[in-house]
Amino acid sequence: MIVESERQSRRYGAAVRSATCRHSVIGIFGALTAVCTALQLGAMPMATARAHRPPGPGSVWDSVFTLAQAGRGEITYRATCASCHGDTLGGINDAPALTGPDFHKTHDGNALSSLFNRISNDMPSDNPGSLAGPQVADVVAFLLRYNGYPAGKVELPAAAESLSRIKFLPKP
Numbered sequence: 001m002i003v004e005s006e007r008q009s010r011r012y013g014a015a016v017r018s019a020t021c022r023h024s025v026i027g028i029f030g031a032l033t034a035v036c037t038a039l040q041l042g043a044m045p046m047a048t049a050r051a052h053r054p055p056g057p058g059s060v061w062d063s064v065f066t067l068a069q070a071g072r073g074e075i076t077y078r079a080t081c082a083s084c085h086g087d088t089l090g091g092i093n094d095a096p097a098l099t100g101p102d103f104h105k106t107h108d109g110n111a112l113s114s115l116f117n118r119i120s121n122d123m124p125s126d127n128p129g130s131l132a133g134p135q136v137a138d139v140v141a142f143l144l145r146y147n148g149y150p151a152g153k154v155e156l157p158a159a160a161e162s163l164s165r166i167k168f169l170p171k172p
């Protein structure tokens with residue numbers, strides 16, 4: 001965020017009143033202002049504040065995918081996964097269930113990135129690594145919907161880094 005220096009000094013004056021910022025008054029002016037501004041923005045529940053410090057969803061209960069995305073994922077699942085994992089995700093022979101207690105046992109408490117990476121790297125087991133990132137994210141969205149997690153307005157990203165901040169948790 002760019003602020004002209006006059007407004008900045010006013011802001012600076014206000015910021016100095018806060019204990020955290022008073023502590024660093026001897027710091028370089030620009031850096032200090034940046035720090036204070038960041039701290040102030042961090043405390044403000046505004047869109048601009050969100051841009052600086054994305055809160056991000058904490059778990060799969062925070063509506064982390066869209067219904068449209070889960071719908072796309074279902075098409076991919078039916079075409080590339082169902083032959084081994086089953087139409088109702090119950091698993092066939094060596095291919096484990098992707099729903100129910102076993103699925104929860106594998107994933108509860110883990111970051112969603114582990115499920116994403118597992119599919120991305122190893123599945124489909126007869127052609128590993130053949131799905132593009134967004135396709136894997138779609139399939140994960142489908143798995144979440146099938147397992148009873150709520151859909152929302154924002155699609156699940158195909159980025160392991162963001163997914164590492166979303167925990168897979170059982171019903172609280």
Ligand code: HEC
Nearest residue numbers: 080081084094095096098103106118119123124125126139
């Ligand atoms: C040719 C059969 C086959 C296909 C197709 C296949 N899988 Fe698998 N999958 C397996 C087998 C066998 C295992 C267990 C052994 C292993 O992990 O490699 C497994 C394991 C998994 C696991 C690990 C279990 C868990 O709960 O984490 C996941 C997730 C998974 N598959 C998802 C998928 C998805 C999603 C697709 C479609 C994109 C897919 N699989 C396609 C055979 C298959």
